Each structure stands twice: as structure tokens, then as C-alpha cells.
Amino acid sequence: MEHFLAMGGYGRFVWPSYALALAVFAWNIVAARRSFTSARERALRTAAANRAAPTEPKT
Amino acid sequence: MATWTWFHKLASPPYLYRTAGRLLPWLAIPAIVLTLAGAYGGLVRAPADYQQGEAFRIIYVHAPSAWLSLMAYTVMAAAAAVGLIWRMKLAHALAAATAPIGASFTLLCLATGSLWGRPMWGTWWVWDARLTSQLILFFLYLGYMALHSAYDDTQRADRAAGLLAVVGIVNVPIIHFSVYWWNTLHQGSTVLRADGPAMPPSMLVPLLVSFAGYTLGYAALACVRLRAEVLGRERNASWLQELGRG
Numbered sequence: 498m499e500h501f502l503a504m505g506g507y508g509r510f511v512w513p514s515y516a517l518a519l520a521v522f523a524w525n526i527v528a529a530r531r532s533f534t535s536a537r538e539r540a541l542r543t544a545a546a547n548r549a550a551p552t553e554p555k556t
Numbered sequence: 557m558a559t560w561t562w563f564h565k566l567a568s569p570p571y572l573y574r575t576a577g578r579l580l581p582w583l584a585i586p587a588i589v590l591t592l593a594g595a596y597g598g599l600v601r602a603p604a605d606y607q608q609g610e611a612f613r614i615i616y617v618h619a620p621s622a623w624l625s626l627m628a629y630t631v632m633a634a635a636a637a638v639g640l641i642w643r644m645k646l647a648h649a650l651a652a653a654t655a656p657i658g659a660s661f662t663l664l665c666l667a668t669g670s671l672w673g674r675p676m677w678g679t680w681w682v683w684d685a686r687l688t689s690q691l692i693l694f695f696l697y698l699g700y701m702a703l704h705s706a707y708d709d710t711q712r713a714d715r716a717a718g719l720l721a722v723v724g725i726v727n728v729p730i731i732h733f734s735v736y737w738w739n740t741l742h743q744g745s746t747v748l749r750a751d752g753p754a755m756p757p758s759m760l761v762p763l764l765v766s767f768a769g770y771t772l773g774y775a776a777l778a779c780v781r782l783r784a785e786v787l788g789r790e791r792n793a794s795w796l797q798e799l800g801r802g
Contacts, residue, residue, distance in 0.1 A: 501600075505610035510675050514668040515595065518617040521664045522591070522773065525657060529780040536787035543791045 567644055570795040573786045576779040583776035590769030594620070597762025605759075611675050616762060618668040619746065620770035621661045625693060626728055628658030628774055632700070633725040636718035648714035649789060651721055652704055653781035657774055659697035666690060677741050685734035686742035689727055696724040710789060 504511045565571050598616025605612035632654040639647035669687065670680045681687065700717045707713035730737075735744045747753045747767075753760050790796055 504613065505604065507609060507611035507675055510611055510671045511599075511613050514614045514617050514671045515599070517664055517667050517671075518595075518621070521621075521660050525660055525773075525777050528656065529777050529784070533780050533784040533787075536784040540787040540791045540796050544797050547792070548797065 567646055569646060569786050569790045569793065572646055573783055573790075576783050576786075580776060580779045583772050583779060587769055587772035587776050590765050591773060592769075594762050594766030594769050597765060602759045602762050608676060611672065614668055614672040615746070616766050618665060618672055619763060620766040621665040621668060622690070623767055624770045624774055625658055625662035625665050625690070626731060627771065628654050628661065629693060629696070629721075629728055630725065631778075632658060633721045633728075636714075636721040639714060640718050640722065645711075645714070645789065646786070648718060649785035650778070650782055651700075651718060652714070653778050653785045655697055655700045655704070657777050657781065659694060659701065661770075661774075662690065662694040662697060666694060673741075682741055684740040684742060685738040686731065686740050689731045689734050692727055693724075693731060696720070696727060700724075 502508055502512075566575075594616060598613050602613070602616075604610050632651045635647045635650040635654065638644055639651065666687075669690070673682070674680050700721050703720055704713045704717040707716065732745075732748075734740060735742050746755055747760070747763065755763070787796070
């Protein structure tokens with residue numbers, strides 16, 4: 498295991514690369530979900546406001 | 557004519573919104589499986605390189621992120637061009653949805669390249685053609701996002717940022733061919749070569765699996781962001797009333 502983690506002396510370059518990849522994937526998932534959730538909430542609020550708004554009487 | 561029906565349907569916001577939602581699990585699950593399999597193959601199954609030793613394993617995150625950075629920019633520029641030429645607003649939505657994904661993977665490519673360059677070249681960074689053109693790609697993504705957020709009017713934002721995306725596409729072939737056009741420290745293409753990949757199958761297979769995983773990962777993330785863009789742009793549309801009821 499120690500041999501595997503050492504990566505032939507390049508562990509301090511190899512592991513941070515994979516950690517960064519994991520961080521970028523995680524950020525993308527969280528940011529995309531957050532962007533969708535907030536857009537959905539805004540859309541729902543607008544839809545509710547549009548339904549509640551009184552329609553103008555026809556003259 | 558019937559073959560273009562699917563393309564015309566994509567111009568319909570409710571159709572695109574629902575299609576992106578339906579596609580999501582079919583893209584996200586294989587993306588996770590393939591990305592993890594590629595990383596496992598690269599870290600455990602692939603043999604060490606005879607010249608670079610174990611440091612070469614960085615290729616399994618560096619090359620797929622480089623591929624994704626170029627592919628995402630090409631998608632973004634093509635979508636922006638469709639939006640500018642045919643005034644298809646959902647094409648601009650795809651471009652806007654792609655930009656942050658592409659920017660983050662371009663940054664990953666630059667960072668992992670730097671981590672690979674330090675033990676192999678003895679430096680974190682050199683101003684050679686490949687690295688500099690990739691850095692310009694990152695700035696193009698940032699420029700697109702900054703320009704898009706500078707306007708309150710979505711249509712003006714789409715036009716201005718879209719124009720930058722289309723002009724910036726010239727950088728994509730420069731990045732790819734930079735290692736042939738100029739003397740650079742960066743090695744030539746390993747996979748996309750006229751005479752075939754310069755790797756044995758034991759190294760190549762995990763790399764191709766990673767490419768597939770990252771590509772599907774982009775598609776899945778783009779679906780989520782595209783749905784958010786559609787909701788933001790269509791918030792006053794009547795079809796969204798159903799969303800509140802459902």
C-alpha cells in the first residue's frame with residue numbers, strides 16, 4: 498500500500514492531480530444543481546404570482 | 557426533411573427542458589461509472605511508463621480534461637453561431653450553460669499540466685505555445701462569462717458574448733496543432749495521431765474510458781445547466797404554469 502501511495506516518488510504530483518479532478522467534478526455537480534434549484538424556485542414564484550394576479554376586466 | 561424534425565423540436569423550450577431532464581440519468585450514471593473505471597485503470601491497472609515512471613498516471617486526468625476543454629469550447633462556439641445566425645435563443649442558452657463547465661475543466665487541465673510539468677520538465681510553467689494557447693482558452697471562457705453577466709438584457713448579453721465565443725474558436729486548432737507548428741516542451745498528441753495512438757492497449761484503454769466518462773459527464777452537467785438556463789429565460793411563459801401545479 499505504501500508503495501502504491503508513493504507512486505515511485507511522484508506521489509506528491511499524482512495524488513493532487515486526482516484530488517483536483519475530484520474537486521472540479523464535485524464543484525460542477527454542486528454548482529449545476531444549485532443553479533437549477535434557484536432557477537426552478539424563481540420560476541415557481543413567478544408562476545404563482547402570475548396565477549394570483551387579477552386579470553384585467555375587458556371593456 | 558423528416559431527419560431535421562428532432563432539430564426543430566429542440567427550438568421548443570418545454571420540449572428541450574423535458575428532453576434534458578429525461579436524458580440526465582442516462583448520461584450521469586454511465587459518466588460516473590466510466591470516470592471511476594478510467595481512474596482505477598489509470599492508477600492501478602496501467603503499467604508505469606518506461607521513461608516517466610508513475611508520474612505518467614497524471615495523463616488520465618490531464619488529457620481527458622484537455623479534451624473536454626476543447627470540445628466544450630467547440631460546442632459553445634457552434635451553439636453561439638447557431639444563435640447568432642438563426643436567432644435561436646435556446647442555442648445561446650446552451651452556450652451559456654457550457655461556459656462554466658468548460659472553464660472549470662480548462663483550469664483543471666492547466667493545473668494538472670503544471671503538476672506533471674514540475675517533475676518532467678523541472679518547472680511548473682513555461683510560456684510555450686501549447687500552454688499559452690490553453691491559458692488563452694481559459695481567458696476566453698472567463699471573457700464569455702464576464703461579458704454575458706455584464707448585460708441585464710439577455711438578448712444583448714447573448715449577442716455580445718456569442719460573438720466573442722465565435723471569434724475565439726480560432727484558438728482551438730491553434731491549441732491542437734501548436735505542438736507541430738512550434739518547438740514546444742509539450743509532447744505531441746498521444747491518441748489523436750494520423751498513424752494511430754502511441755500507447756499499448758494496457759495504457760490506452762483506461763485513457764479512452766476516461767475520455768468517454770468526461771464526455772458523458774460534460775453532457776450530464778450541460779443538461780442540468782441548460783434546464784436552469786431555460787427556466788431563467790422562460791420564467792413568464794405559460795408552459796411553466798404547469799411546473800407549479802405538477
